[in-house]
Amino acid sequence: MSPSTLDKSFPVSWWELHRDAKALAWRLMSAQPFKGIIAITRGGLVPAAIIARELEVRLIDTLCIASYDDRSQGDAQVLKRIPGDGTGWLIVDDLVDTGSTARVVREMLPKAHFATIYAKPAGRPLVDTFVTEVSQDTWILFPWDTDMQAVPPLIKR
Ligand SMILES: O=P(O)(O)OC[C@H]1O[C@H](OP(=O)(O)OP(=O)(O)O)[C@H](O)[C@@H]1O
Numbered sequence: 842m843s844p845s846t847l848d849k850s851f852p853v854s855w856w857e858l859h860r861d862a863k864a865l866a867w868r869l870m871s872a873q874p875f876k877g878i879i880a881i882t883r884g885g886l887v888p889a890a891i892i893a894r895e896l897e898v899r900l901i902d903t904l905c906i907a908s909y910d911d912r913s914q915g916d917a918q919v920l921k922r923i924p925g926d927g928t929g930w931l932i933v934d935d936l937v938d939t940g941s942t943a944r945v946v947r948e949m950l951p952k953a954h955f956a957t958i959y960a961k962p963a964g965r966p967l968v969d970t971f972v973t974e975v976s977q978d979t980w981i982l983f984p985w986d987t988d989m990q991a992v993p994p995l996i997k998r
């Protein structure tokens with residue numbers, strides 16, 4: 842979806858992110874045990890830290906992939922890989938949108954359990970566990986990308 846058609850936004854505060862990541866940890870309890878967590882950088886880093894704390898996982902690695910420049914999607918660039926097929930590992934990302942990042946990850950680590958906090962419909966079938974579905978025409982705003990700012994009142998004088 843092109844950036845201009847992403848007309849809705851779904852802002853997530855630090856508190857909401859923490860709550861939703863803990864909800865994901867609850868859902869993952871039945872898929873345990875995991876050898877460790879692989880965080881998909883960079884968006885998966887904070888969710889992975891929260892889930893690692895809840896599930897008492899201390900072995901954490903990263904799979905480094907970049908595909909978006911602001912809201913414009915490019916080809917997924919794999920900057921750092923993980924050896925093996927992912928058996929016994931939990932992969933954590935913040936969200937799936939089109940699913941193209943998840944597709945690359947799944948190809949590299951087909952045996953891992955893939956979890957995200959948020960999922961849009963196009964990417965949803967690629968994820969094993971997620972918490973909240975968000976519509977395809979919505980841009981999710983994470984707390985690490987946003988700041989509080991003043992807004993004008995509804996009635997202007
Ligand atoms: O399902 P897709 O359409 O592939 O989109 C989802 C991916 O996009 C974002 O990463 P991004 O490439 O923006 O890098 P970042 O994690 O460093 O922000 C997000 O963290 C997911 O990894």
Ligand SMILES: Nc1nc2[nH]cnc2c(=O)[nH]1
Nearest residue numbers: 909938979980981982983
């Ligand atoms: N922050 C953010 N990054 C994304 N990458 C792909 N989709 C999204 C989204 O909705 N929000």
Ligand SMILES: [Mg+2]
Nearest residue numbers: 881882883884
């Ligand atoms: Mg990412």
